[in-house]
Amino acid sequence: MPKIEEYTAAAGRSAIEELKAIAGRLEGKTILNVNSTAVGGGVAEILSRMLPMMTELGIRPRWELVKGGEDFYAVTKKFHNALHGSRQELTPADFQLYRDTMKANMDALDLDSDIALIHDPQPAGLIDKKPAAAKWLWRCHIDLSNRQDDVWDFLKGYVSRYDAAVISAPAFSQRLPIKQFQVPPSIDPLADKNRELPEEEIKAIMERLQIPLDKPLITQVSRFDRLKDPLGVIQAFRMIQPYVTARLLLVGGSADDDPEGAQVLAEAREAAKGDPDILVLCLPPTSNVEINAIQRASAIILQKSLKEGFGLTVSEALWKGKPVIAGAVGGIPLQVTHKYSGILTRTIDGTAYWMKRLLHEPAYAKRLGENGREHVRENFLLTRHLRDYLLLAIYLQSGGQDFIRL
Numbered sequence: 001m002p003k004i005e006e007y008t009a010a011a012g013r014s015a016i017e018e019l020k021a022i023a024g025r026l027e028g029k030t031i032l033n034v035n036s037t038a039v040g041g042g043v044a045e046i047l048s049r050m051l052p053m054m055t056e057l058g059i060r061p062r063w064e065l066v067k068g069g070e071d072f073y074a075v076t077k078k079f080h081n082a083l084h085g086s087r088q089e090l091t092p093a094d095f096q097l098y099r100d101t102m103k104a105n106m107d108a109l110d111l112d113s114d115i116a117l118i119h120d121p122q123p124a125g126l127i128d129k130k131p132a133a134a135k136w137l138w139r140c141h142i143d144l145s146n147r148q149d150d151v152w153d154f155l156k157g158y159v160s161r162y163d164a165a166v167i168s169a170p171a172f173s174q175r176l177p178i179k180q181f182q183v184p185p186s187i188d189p190l191a192d193k194n195r196e197l198p199e200e201e202i203k204a205i206m207e208r209l210q211i212p213l214d215k216p217l218i219t220q221v222s223r224f225d226r227l228k229d230p231l232g233v234i235q236a237f238r239m240i241q242p243y244v245t246a247r248l249l250l251v252g253g254s255a256d257d258d259p260e261g262a263q264v265l266a267e268a269r270e271a272a273k274g275d276p277d278i279l280v281l282c283l284p285p286t287s288n289v290e291i292n293a294i295q296r297a298s299a300i301i302l303q304k305s306l307k308e309g310f311g312l313t314v315s316e317a318l319w320k321g322k323p324v325i326a327g328a329v330g331g332i333p334l335q336v337t338h339k340y341s342g343i344l345t346r347t348i349d350g351t352a353y354w355m356k357r358l359l360h361e362p363a364y365a366k367r368l369g370e371n372g373r374e375h376v377r378e379n380f381l382l383t384r385h386l387r388d389y390l391l392l393a394i395y396l397q398s399g400g401q402d403f404i405r406l
């Protein structure tokens with residue numbers, strides 16, 4: 001892991017000094033994180049980078065995973081989709097399975113800490129075992145603005161008992177009897193996923209992955225999830241194929257807590273069949289440097305999500321100075337200002353139009369990427385994210401008495 005000082009070039013000296021000063025107030029405190037997967041997806045990505053940084057700052061981070069069977073993940077995936085606004089049928093047995101799995105986890109997990117960040121719905125029910133002196137935050141990464149009522153009402157019973165909730169964008173806030181704070185996620189500029197890569201290394205990785213670079217590459221990096229709309233991406237690309245020379249790459253992997261991935265991957269492969277200019281690649285979840293190289297080798301990055309929590313892949317691409325065309329959903333508009341730091345789209349037609357236009361106007365595309373990089377530097381780097389969490393921890397520990405500027 002890089003040392004904090006090494007972040008100075010990306011984040012600036014004052015951000016680093018500020019982070020150290022704030023962390024000093026929490027020296028020796030234990031901060032527990034609980035989520036449901038150690039690899040795959042944005043939460044795991046962030047925790048794997050943030051926790052070593054906490055340790056260097058003198059804080060004691062811990063990370064626990066809730067465990068359940070396939071049936072539990074099927075239920076929590078339904079929760080996830082329903083909270084994002086995609087209609088799901090939940091049965092009383094589903095809710096009971098959730099309660100039972102929470103009970104089993106309460107016995108199995110070590111939940112001792114001064115402060116806990118409990119991520120998303122999967123572990124939310126652990127609140128029943130919150131130690132009296134601890135402060136617990138429900139950290140929600142989901143866009144709740146169109147949530148399905150039955151699932152939200154069920155979860156709200158748990159969430160209302162937390163000390164506070166943390167959301168990624170103001171539009172995600174809900175009526176709750178607890179305070180809600182906005183803390184957008186972040187990327188780590190020094191991680192293998194994002195660090196600078198020499199041109200030769202990029203080429204070697206692309207060769208190894210058998211991704212030809214003879215045509216400009218348009219790429220979407222995403223779990224194979226319907227809400228990321230891989231089929232819509234293929235459809236949009238097919239619309240512009242007669243007018244452009246380009247290749248489409250859909251690259252994704254699976255996450256332990258996502259049971260739908262294999263099916264969506266099969267559907268994407270079927271839709272791409274027989275077209276040598278549409279590549280569908282499934283990579284193991286540890287392929288960080290490969291994802292980095294793919295993003296850097298691409299001319300345009302897509303994130304055509306239909307629903308999105310934050311969409312880390314957008315910041316990852318902007319940080320690499322890439323023009324991004326992304327769905328105007330969830331936290332994506334926080335990252336992309338339309339026609340300034342990227343392009344926001346709402347339809348397949350719109351995505352097709354902007355792909356064609358950016359391929360034909362490389363200077364404009366380049367400017368979008370450059371503006372995007374500066375926006376990410378100011379707002380979406382790991383150092384800012386950790387600073388916000390630590391300020392919140394101080395605030396909660398003081399019983400809400402401390403003045404803080406978030």
Ligand code: UDP
Pocket residue numbers: 040041042043045193221222223251252253254283284285287288291309310311312313314316
């Ligand atoms: N990712 C990856 N390999 C893949 C697909 C995605 O490493 O095959 C990473 C991606 O680079 C990003 C994270 O997983 O860091 C996805 O986060 P995002 O917020 O975009 O979406 P989520 O999966 O959390 O819905």
